[in-house]
Structure formats: C-alpha cells, structure tokens
Amino acid sequence: MKEENSENKLFTDRKISRRLLLGGAATAAVVLVQTSVGKMVQAAVPESVVPPLLTDSTSLTAADLIADPTRIPGRGPSVSGMPSSFENPQRIPSLTSSRTPLQDLYGTITPSALHFERHHGGIPVIDPQKYELVIHGMVDKPLVFSLADLKRFPSVTRTCFIECSGNFRSGKEEMSPQEICGLTSQSEWTGVMLSTLFREVGVREKASWFLAEGGDAAVMTRSIPVSKGWDDAMIAYAQNGEAVRPEQGYPARLLLPGWEGNTSVKWLRRIELSDQPYMTREETSKYTETVKGGKIRQFSFVMDARSIITFPSFPVQLERGYVEIRGIAWTGRGKIVKVEISVDAGRSWAPAELQGPVLDKAHTAFRYLWKWEGRETEIMSRAVDETGYVQPSYQELSAARESKGGYHFNPITKWRVERSGKVLLGA
Numbered sequence: 001m002k003e004e005n006s007e008n009k010l011f012t013d014r015k016i017s018r019r020l021l022l023g024g025a026a027t028a029a030v031v032l033v034q035t036s037v038g039k040m041v042q043a044a045v046p047e048s049v050v051p052p053l054l055t056d057s058t059s060l061t062a063a064d065l066i067a068d069p070t071r072i073p074g075r076g077p078s079v080s081g082m083p084s085s086f087e088n089p090q091r092i093p094s095l096t097s098s099r100t101p102l103q104d105l106y107g108t109i110t111p112s113a114l115h116f117e118r119h120h121g122g123i124p125v126i127d128p129q130k131y132e133l134v135i136h137g138m139v140d141k142p143l144v145f146s147l148a149d150l151k152r153f154p155s156v157t158r159t160c161f162i163e164c165s166g167n168f169r170s171g172k173e174e175m176s177p178q179e180i181c182g183l184t185s186q187s188e189w190t191g192v193m194l195s196t197l198f199r200e201v202g203v204r205e206k207a208s209w210f211l212a213e214g215g216d217a218a219v220m221t222r223s224i225p226v227s228k229g230w231d232d233a234m235i236a237y238a239q240n241g242e243a244v245r246p247e248q249g250y251p252a253r254l255l256l257p258g259w260e261g262n263t264s265v266k267w268l269r270r271i272e273l274s275d276q277p278y279m280t281r282e283e284t285s286k287y288t289e290t291v292k293g294g295k296i297r298q299f300s301f302v303m304d305a306r307s308i309i310t311f312p313s314f315p316v317q318l319e320r321g322y323v324e325i326r327g328i329a330w331t332g333r334g335k336i337v338k339v340e341i342s343v344d345a346g347r348s349w350a351p352a353e354l355q356g357p358v359l360d361k362a363h364t365a366f367r368y369l370w371k372w373e374g375r376e377t378e379i380m381s382r383a384v385d386e387t388g389y390v391q392p393s394y395q396e397l398s399a400a401r402e403s404k405g406g407y408h409f410n411p412i413t414k415w416r417v418e419r420s421g422k423v424l425l426g427a
C-alpha cells in the first residue's frame with residue numbers, strides 16, 4: 001500500500017524495525033503467565049502473540065516479549081479481532097447442542113461465539129439473497145418478505161435471554177455451571193416486531209395460533225398463541241451488533257422473549273395463521289413435562305425464575321477470606337426483583353445486590369460479599385421475580401413434578417464448599 005497513514009509510518013520508521021527482517025518464522029515459547037484470576041500458570045505462547053514484524057527470532061523470543069512488552073512495537077491493527085490468546089472460554093459441544101461457559105463470563109451479555117446452540121438438524125447454509133419469509137393462512141393479504149424487506153421496517157433492539165427448557169443436568173459432584181445449566185445465553189437482538197408484520201398482512205381476528213417453521217433439515221415447527229405475536233415477538237436479524245450467527249438462525253429467527261428456547265424458531269421461513277394449534281412433534285412427543293397425579297403438561301411456554309452462583313463454583317479452588325459470590329438470575333415472567341443468598345446450607349438467607357439496570361426477561365447479575373472462614377458449608381442462591389414466584393428447591397420441585405428432572409426444571413443449585421476449599425455440586 002502506497003498511502004500509509006502517519007501512524008503506520010511511525011511504526012516502520014522506528015529504528016528497531018531494521019533488526020527485524022521480514023518474512024521469517026516466529027517461535028512459540030513456554031512461559032509463566034498470570035491468568036485473569038491471578039494464578040501463575042505455565043502457558044504455551046502461540047505464534048500469534050509475536051508481532052508479524054518480529055522475525056529475527058534469535059535476538060528476541062516470544063518469552064522476551066511477554067517479559068517486557070515495551071521492547072518493540074506490537075502487532076498492528078487487523079480486519080477482525082480475536083480474544084486474547086491467554087483467555088480460552090469454550091462451549092461444550094455434543095452432536096446436537098453446545099453449552100455456554102457461564103462460569104467464565106462477566107456481566108450478562110454472552111459473546112456471540114459462546115451462545116449456546118441446540119440444533120435438531122444441523123446448521124443450514126442460507127443465502128441471504130435467496131432468503132424468504134412467507135406469512136399466510138388466516139390473513140387478509142398473504143405476503144413473502146425478503147431479508148431486505150424485513151430490514152426496511154421500523155427496527156427494534158432488546159436484550160433478553162434464550163434458554164432451552166431442557167436446561168437441567170445433575171448426577172455427579174464434579175459439575176460446572178456450564179454443565180448444569182449452560183443452555184441459557186443472552187444477546188442484544190435487533191429486528192422487526194412480529195406485530196409490525198402481522199399488521200402488514202392483516203391477521204384476521206379469528207386467528208388465535210400461528211405455526212412457525214424453520215428452513216433447516218429438521219424443518220422444525222411450533223404452534224404459538226397469536227397473543228405472543230402481538231405482544232413482544234420479534235423477527236431478529238442481528239445479534240450483539242452484527243448479523244445473527246449461523247448457529248443462532250442466520251439470516252433471521254423468531255425470538256420469543258422469556259419463552260422456552262424451542263419456540264424461538266431459527267432460520268425462520270414460514271408463519272401460518274390458524275384458529276387452533278398444529279400439534280407438531282415438538283409440542284406433543286417433546287417439550288411436555290409431568291406434573292402431580294400422572295398428568296402431562298403441554299404448551300408450558302414461559303421459563304420460570306432461576307439463578308445460579310457462577311463464582312465460586314466447581315472447579316474453583318476457594319481461598320479463605322473475602323469472597324465476592326457472583327451469579328446470574330433470570331425469569332421469563334418479567335423482571336427479577338430479588339436474589340437471596342444462603343451461606344449456611346439454607347438456614348438463613350440475605351439479599352444479594354442486583355446489578356442495574358434490571359431488564360425484563362433478561363439475565364441479571366448479582367453479587368454478595370462473603371467472608372469464608374474455612375469451615376465446610378453449602379452456598380446457594382434463590383431468585384424471586386416480579387410475579388412473586390420463588391425459585392424452588394430440588395426437593396420441592398421434584399415432589400411437585402414427581403420426577404427428577406425433565407423440561408422446565410429450575411431448582412436451586414447448591415455448592416458444597418469443603419474445608420480444603422474444593423467446591424462441588426451439592427445434593
């Protein structure tokens with residue numbers, strides 16, 4: 001490039017660059033580094049931390065650069081960024097889902113790359129130029145919308161969580177928050193209100209349900225009450241400031257704030273209005289749960305209030321002294337109004353501080369200052385939402401459901417802190 005800007009010029013004019021020949025290979029090194037929690041660990045320094053201009057590896061190694069980052073100019077700007085090579089939070093993928101590493105995150109927004117995934121037929125590749133959303137059935141004027149059409153309507157942006165209703169695992173002591181309930185994530189979504197499109201097609205008064213259909217190999221379908229469509233349903237085409245990720249439904253997905261993740265149909269291609277539910281596979285043989293008396297509950301859309309302490313949690317090794325207990329709480333019924341903490345195995349409870357602004361149907365960060373004296377105990381959090389609903393204990397919930405798990409299972413998570421500082425999932 002001819003037209004270098006002045007910043008680049010400064011960089012290349014620096015004396016030091018003359019020793020650094022272009023074109024050679026940089027070395028990786030093993031060095032002691034400090035992690036974000038303050039522990040010194042041995043880490044292999046990847047070549048990517050070595051500036052591209054540093055090629056005279058005999059005079060300066062990657063280890064030298066980390067020991068004194070002021071010795072030569074660092075790597076220059078790039079077209080797209082990556083997390084620090086010292087940080088490596090990862091989803092846990094299986095064949096059909098992956099889980100958000102809740103214990104490695106801060107605040108309430110899930111980085112898009114770490115949003116949990118649940119696919120019934122894999123991730124389709126959809127050409128945004130060919131994308132179409134059909135809305136038909138009990139409407140005055142059936143219409144086909146291109147992606148550009150959707151983007152031409154007034155847009156809205158809101159932050160909310162998506163949680164899979166199958167978000168509960170247990171069964172061993174050595175489980176992290178990610179393994180227990182990593183099927184919840186939060187993004188800032190942008191798109192068009194479904195109510196805007198409903199007005200455009202003229203949804204008939206008699207229409208009480210709509211079918212949402214995905215364009216993936218599962219052609220996943222769900223029946224949704226029309227009232228949710230008029231209320232706060234969105235067609236989202238953007239996530240955390242960029243286009244929706246392929247994993248999250250690119251180029252557009254249905255977003256039903258506060259409702260079980262399954263209803264937020266990804267790769268949305270068709271909406272059909274009707275006066276009755278369609279009884280699809282996902283709302284008959286799946287996504288139903290047992291309740292007392294051998295009965296089965298169907299169309300249980302709303303996610304109940306839940307919380308989890310993400311620090312300290314397995315696999316943290318706790319040290320004595322002041323500990324800021326941290327976690328997230330959320331509810332599909334509006335706002336979280338209170339999170340209570342017990343540090344004495346449930347004998348007494350005290351309110352945690354909620355990080356504002358507390359948003360509707362959104363992950364809410366909480367914290368609670370605790371002085372751990374080194375005694376064995378159990379710590380836990382309990383969420384209360386604006387309807388007065390209180391997150392149940394495992395014992396209460398399993399009695400009410402006559403079951404040890406299943407969909408919509410949101411019990412209090414207990415962490416057992418051993419004298420050694422080991423933190424394990426409690427019973």
Ligand SMILES: Nc1nc2c(c(=O)[nH]1)N[C@H]1C(S)=C(S)[C@@H](COP(=O)(O)O)O[C@H]1N2
Pocket residue numbers: 115116117118119120121162163164165185213214215216218219220247248249260261262263264265266267268
């Ligand atoms: N078309 C389609 N939509 C879908 C799915 C799917 O497999 N296909 N999975 C559903 C399920 S079960 C959940 S929990 C959420 C997950 O959304 P995410 O992968 O963006 O986290 O998408 C829902 N929408």
Ligand SMILES: [Mo]
Pocket residue numbers: 118163164165166261262
């Ligand atoms: Mo799900």
